[in-house]
Amino acid sequence: MTVDTVHLMTIAGMALVTLAMRLGGYVLVRYVTLRGRAAVAMEAMPVAVLTALIVPTALATGPAETIAAAITALAAWRLPLIVAVAIGTVCVVLLRMGFS
Structure with missing residues (x-):
């Protein structure tokens, strides 16, 4: 395995800029x-x-993910975040099974 110095310096530069912005x-x-x-x-x-x-990810992936994202957003409106995430996860699994 070889180390490409251009990529390594690019990653290090991005890390430094991110750190500088946060600080x-x-x-x-x-x-x-x-x-x-x-x-x-x-x-x-x-x-x-x-x-x-x-939103871009939910709309670019497929109908199951888009519907599950909408259901998760509606669930998050009234329910605790962890419950909304669990509902979204179950929805995407069931919808993927239904759409395949």
Whole structure:
């Protein structure tokens, strides 16, 4: 097995940039107080990022995954997260069996 230095340096560079961004966020939070719309926007950020990650995958994979993602989202609206994940997992398994 050989080590490709270009790939190794690329991965190391991406890791350093990620670390710098995270540390920079912690440093900036100490000096900035968010109010009003900025505070509301930051509170909505985790949901927006999670949606941006999940929706393209759910829509690009197949009908079973898309339906299971919708059922999981509806379950997560009212139920604890672990229960919604369990429901989503069972749904995708059953739907995959039904669509195959």
